[in-house]
Amino acid sequence: MGFLRPEALAILPGLLLLLLWARARRRRRPRRQTTYLLFARAQQKMPPPPRRRTPILTELWWLLPAVLTTLATAGPYLTADELAPEVVVLVDRSASMATRLDGRNRIVRGLDRLRSELDAPLRLEGVPELTTGSVERASPRSVTDGELRMQAAVHHDAGRRVVVVTDRELSGLPDEVGIVRVGDVAPNAGIVACGLDVDGRLLVRAGATPGWSRPLTVRVTAGATGLASSTFAAKDLPIRQVFGPLDVPSDSAEVVVSLDSNDDANPLDDRVVLVRKSASVRVGFPPRGYDAIYRAFVAHPEVQVFRGDGPCALRIGPGPSARHVFVAPRIPGTSLGSPGPVRGPMIFQDAPALASREPLALPAVYPVTENHDVLARIGETPILVRDGDRIVFLQDPDSCDWPRHPSFPLVCAQCLLWLEIGSDQLWAVRSGEPGGAVLDPAATVGPFAAVTSWGAPRAAAVLDERTPLAPWLLVLAALALVAMEWIGARRATA
Amino acid sequence: MGFHFADDYRARLLALPTLLRRGGGAPEGAAGALKGGRIEFKDHRPYVQGDDPRDIDWNSWLRLDALVTKEYSRDEAPEVMVILDRSASMGITGEGKDRIAREIAGGLLYAGLSARCPVTAVLSAEGGPVTLGTWRTHRKVDEIIAMLEGLGECDGSTHLTGLRHLKPVAATGRVAFLVSDFLVESLPAEVAVALARGAGTGCFVHVVSEAERAPSLPAACTLVDPESSARMFVPQSSALVAAYAEELASHEEAVAALARRHGLGAAVVTDAKPFDRTVQALLAGKRSR
Numbered sequence: 001m002g003f004l005r006p007e008a009l010a011i012l013p014g015l016l017l018l019l020l021w022a023r024a025r026r027r028r029r030p031r032r033q034t035t036y037l038l039f040a041r042a043q044q045k046m047p048p049p050p051r052r053r054t055p056i057l058t059e060l061w062w063l064l065p066a067v068l069t070t071l072a073t074a075g076p077y078l079t080a081d082e083l084a085p086e087v088v089v090l091v092d093r094s095a096s097m098a099t100r101l102d103g104r105n106r107i108v109r110g111l112d113r114l115r116s117e118l119d120a121p122l123r124l125e126g127v128p129e130l131t132t133g134s135v136e137r138a139s140p141r142s143v144t145d146g147e148l149r150m151q152a153a154v155h156h157d158a159g160r161r162v163v164v165v166t167d168r169e170l171s172g173l174p175d176e177v178g179i180v181r182v183g184d185v186a187p188n189a190g191i192v193a194c195g196l197d198v199d200g201r202l203l204v205r206a207g208a209t210p211g212w213s214r215p216l217t218v219r220v221t222a223g224a225t226g227l228a229s230s231t232f233a234a235k236d237l238p239i240r241q242v243f244g245p246l247d248v249p250s251d252s253a254e255v256v257v258s259l260d261s262n263d264d265a266n267p268l269d270d271r272v273v274l275v276r277k278s279a280s281v282r283v284g285f286p287p288r289g290y291d292a293i294y295r296a297f298v299a300h301p302e303v304q305v306f307r308g309d310g311p312c313a314l315r316i317g318p319g320p321s322a323r324h325v326f327v328a329p330r331i332p333g334t335s336l337g338s339p340g341p342v343r344g345p346m347i348f349q350d351a352p353a354l355a356s357r358e359p360l361a362l363p364a365v366y367p368v369t370e371n372h373d374v375l376a377r378i379g380e381t382p383i384l385v386r387d388g389d390r391i392v393f394l395q396d397p398d399s400c401d402w403p404r405h406p407s408f409p410l411v412c413a414q415c416l417l418w419l420e421i422g423s424d425q426l427w428a429v430r431s432g433e434p435g436g437a438v439l440d441p442a443a444t445v446g447p448f449a450a451v452t453s454w455g456a457p458r459a460a461a462v463l464d465e466r467t468p469l470a471p472w473l474l475v476l477a478a479l480a481l482v483a484m485e486w487i488g489a490r491r492a493t494a
Numbered sequence: 495m496g497f498h499f500a501d502d503y504r505a506r507l508l509a510l511p512t513l514l515r516r517g518g519g520a521p522e523g524a525a526g527a528l529k530g531g532r533i534e535f536k537d538h539r540p541y542v543q544g545d546d547p548r549d550i551d552w553n554s555w556l557r558l559d560a561l562v563t564k565e566y567s568r569d570e571a572p573e574v575m576v577i578l579d580r581s582a583s584m585g586i587t588g589e590g591k592d593r594i595a596r597e598i599a600g601g602l603l604y605a606g607l608s609a610r611c612p613v614t615a616v617l618s619a620e621g622g623p624v625t626l627g628t629w630r631t632h633r634k635v636d637e638i639i640a641m642l643e644g645l646g647e648c649d650g651s652t653h654l655t656g657l658r659h660l661k662p663v664a665a666t667g668r669v670a671f672l673v674s675d676f677l678v679e680s681l682p683a684e685v686a687v688a689l690a691r692g693a694g695t696g697c698f699v700h701v702v703s704e705a706e707r708a709p710s711l712p713a714a715c716t717l718v719d720p721e722s723s724a725r726m727f728v729p730q731s732s733a734l735v736a737a738y739a740e741e742l743a744s745h746e747e748a749v750a751a752l753a754r755r756h757g758l759g760a761a762v763v764t765d766a767k768p769f770d771r772t773v774q775a776l777l778a779g780k781r782s783r
């Protein structure tokens with residue numbers, strides 16, 4: 001049992017003090033008694049009463065309605081942790097969720113709608129900022145549909161009930177997963193994409209909601225230095241403009257692209273910061289083969305893929321590099337047994353978000369005899385292992401359906417993190433912010449930028465299945481009042 | 495705010511003679527048969543202080559060695575006197591005992607008028623009885639009602655002893671009703687003597703409200719005497735209320751005993767019944783409880 005507003009319980013000591021005060025006042029208040037003479041005679045004939053204080057317990061009864069009402073105000077509830085499964089509310093905190101309407105962003109509106117639909121107390125844990133309704137609380141990062149689906153699937157597979165609060169149209173979720181979709185037609189303009197190439201040319205794409213009637217001004221600055229500025233009429237929207245080549249000062253680490261949109265609904269898509277980095281992640285492949293892994297790395301926004309020889313941070317297959325990814329059975333110096341089929345959901349040792357909800361069917365998985373670190377397994381069968389600076393796929397991705405699964409490109413990207421290979425792109429978008437070079441149109445929500453971000457932000461809130469007790473307490477208070485009235489009338493007639 | 499009788503009080507008052515005829519009530523019923531007068535010998539009774547020496551039956555004294563007074567029936571209507579106690583112990587205006595006393599007094603006065611008796615309303619006061627009015631015809635019922643409604647608040651102490659100065663009883667006799675709660679330190683025997691003197695008789699109408707019979711007190715409280723303003727703290731009211739009930743019964747018995755000792759009637763009236771039923775029972779000679 002708990003209370004939603006425990007501060008209301010502070011009234012209870014006050015009620016007790018009020019009772020004591022009323023009791024003392026009642027005892028001292030003179031009662032005009034016409035037969036005082038007979039009472040005085042009776043008391044004179046009585047033995048002196050023992051010095052015993054009248055117990056207050058009997059008088060506490062008169063406090064019952066007030067106590068019950070106070071308890072109801074505190075919002076008590078009963079929890080049934082053993083019976084009710086945990087409910088996880090996945091809140092999409094991407095930049096588009098910061099879009100305001102009537103002063104409340106989509107996160108707050110979505111949670112309010114969730115509360116009304118659940119018709120139960122909603123207690124958000126670990127993310128108190130979600131309850132504040134401040135537009136700044138939305139993350140500037142973006143989340144893809146696949147990531148949201150995956151997060152929902154992870155919790156669903158763990159036996160929890162899942163509700164997703166988002167502004168996008170999600171499909172492919174299990175039937176048991178609930179969706180609270182929040183949308184609006186708030187007037188907004190924002191940078192859809194922007195990127196800076198090695199020659200200093202800046203591509204800016206911006207858009208606005210239908211009916212936008214004000215001009216937009218794009219400004220490009222590096223520190224205090226203005227690099228470019230241009231104003232576009234509303235009829236010219238959407239914008240696809242190339243600036244430059246810009247003369248970026250050599251000591252500038254950042255280039256800021258901002259949009260003057262005059263207090264539109266979402267301020268998070270009005271500014272993009274491009275950060276100078278030293279180099280990109282180069283991943284080398286053999287001249288042919290490894291097609292599934294190749295396609296997965298091509299889709300990675302921070303990876304430069306090439307086939308053939310050359311310096312690289314990661315080599316797929318044999319070749320000159322410090323770190324490798326191999327595919328069984330092409331592992332030099334490793335003895336493998338006979339492959340066997342494996343079927344079941346994939347489990348990741350240290351990346352549970354990548355877990356598959358639907359079972360995978362791998363026709364040929366090779367057993368390993370050496371003592372490798374198991375990164376992923378199906379049941380007890382390892383399917384992905386690590387040996388120092390080498391990661392080994394214990395099946396051939398080109399010969400199975402795993403690459404069609406949404407988790408496969410994420411697993412490939414995760415290999416960079418497992419091998420501790422950092423991003424070294426020349427001009428990188430600062431973590432999660434919209435960037436033109438890597439824009440995935442499918443991930444765009446409304447007119448706003450949404451870039452595939454590999455570190456998917458997640459805000460999870462636990463919703464207990466609770467039974468509110470306040471209505472019952474109010475009923476009890478009313479019954480207590482009726483009972484007190486009845487007892488009082490009964491005493492009066494007696 | 496003044497006192498007003500209930501809307502149907504006057505109508506019930508006018509219907510009271512019919513009710514009395516059915517029940518056999520008469521003004522002297524509560525006090526027994528009216529004595530006094532010299533028209534016709536009726537009975538003997540023991541001598542009591544204040545009896546006219548001319549009524550002593552000396553032959554009986556010689557024969558029985560005891561003083562016996564002769565009583566006579568009369569054919570002239572006696573005076574009906576209603577004496578009201580207006581001390582503070584009679585309660586708040588319009589409530590409880592005050593209302594009972596006013597209603598009963600009005601009923602007794604009108605019953606007397608309907609029996610063709612002259613009636614007198616008297617107030618017991620510290621210096622002696624104060625006559626509020628005398629009426630001889632039942633057509634004065636509205637005056638009686640106005641007089642009773644015009645009585646002020648009950649205040650001050652109980653002054654029954656002043657009633658010893660009641661005017662002498664006429665030869666036609668007198669039936670006096672003392673309407674009071676008799677809450678005095680010692681019951682006034684001299685008042686009983688005054689009422690029973692000569693050709694007079696009377697009745698103690700002891701007023702006790704139902705609220706006094708079953709008082710509802712908090713567990714602990716402070717009681718105040720409305721007459722003397724004395725205070726008394728009651729730490730445990732339950733035990734005291736039980737002792738009080740015995741004390742009240744004892745008080746009622748003491749009042750009745752005093753009346754009996756002086757050949758007077760006694761009745762306890764409460765607000766449990768309508769006033770006309772109470773008056774009927776009172777005048778029929780029955781105890782009204």
